[in-house]
Amino acid sequence: MPLTELIIDGFKSFADKTTIHFDQGITGIVGPNGSGKSNITEAIRWAMGESRAKSLRGSSMKDVIFAGSELRKPLNRAEVTLVFDNHNHELKFDNEKVAVTRRILHSGDSDYLINNQSVRLKDIRTLFLDSGISQNSLAIISQGRVDQILNSRPEERRIIFEEAAGVLHFKEQKEIAQNE
Ligand code: ATP
Numbered sequence: 001m002p003l004t005e006l007i008i009d010g011f012k013s014f015a016d017k018t019t020i021h022f023d024q025g026i027t028g029i030v031g032p033n034g035s036g037k038s039n040i041t042e043a044i045r046w047a048m049g050e051s052r053a054k055s056l057r058g059s060s061m062k063d064v065i066f067a068g069s070e071l072r073k074p075l076n077r078a079e080v081t082l083v084f085d086n087h088n089h090e091l092k093f094d095n096e097k098v099a100v101t102r103r104i105l106h107s108g109d110s111d112y113l114i115n116n117q118s119v120r121l122k123d124i125r126t127l128f129l130d131s132g133i134s135q136n137s138l139a140i141i142s143q144g145r146v147d148q149i150l151n152s153r154p155e156e157r158r159i160i161f162e163e164a165a166g167v168l169h170f171k172e173q174k175e176i177a178q179n180e
């Protein structure tokens with residue numbers, strides 16, 4: 001289920017709408033310090049439902065909105081879209097392409113869309129858990145994450161292994177069912 005396109009608009013340093021195309025194989029993103037490489041992986045995790053501002057290096061979720069620069073006024077909204085190639089129907093949608101969008105307004109309200117239809121965060125989580133990639137999974141290893149895994153408490157490390165083994169998905173489903 002390849003990620004083929006990432007559209008970032010108003011997220012962190014990306015004040016202008018920017019589309020990044022991922023071709024087959026490995027994509028390398030290079031650039032000087034502070035040029036926005038980590039912001040790209042954060043945009044992906046954010047669109048996948050990341051809810052901890054701290055894990056996106058902010059103190060509140062609104063910090064992901066472009067905060068202005070010497071030459072540009074701050075923006076009042078941020079939007080990120082991930083486009084997946086779904087021709088193998090690995091995601092439970094009939095569409096050949098599945099677009100997942102997250103938006104946040106200055107008020108702090110976030111909303112999510114799948115193929116331009118409004119959905120709940122729960123639907124986003126389910127979509128990615130079913131596909132085996134969630135925003136915490138080892139599919140994305142950020143700067144410092146290796147140290148964090150090595151230094152984590154046994155209980156925390158267990159969660160990482162459960163996720164990699166695909167058990168976490170069933171645990172979450174059980175929890176959802178118990179809460180309903
Ligand atoms: P390094 O090579 O040091 O890891 P990097 O390419 O990963 O650098 P990032 O950490 O992605 O760089 O980008 C940091 C830049 O993003 C900083 O210049 C910071 O000011 C800018 N930035 C972060 N949040 C915002 C925001 N909300 N609004 C505007 N700019 C932001």
Ligand code: MG
Binds near residue numbers: 037038143
């Ligand atoms: Mg970085």
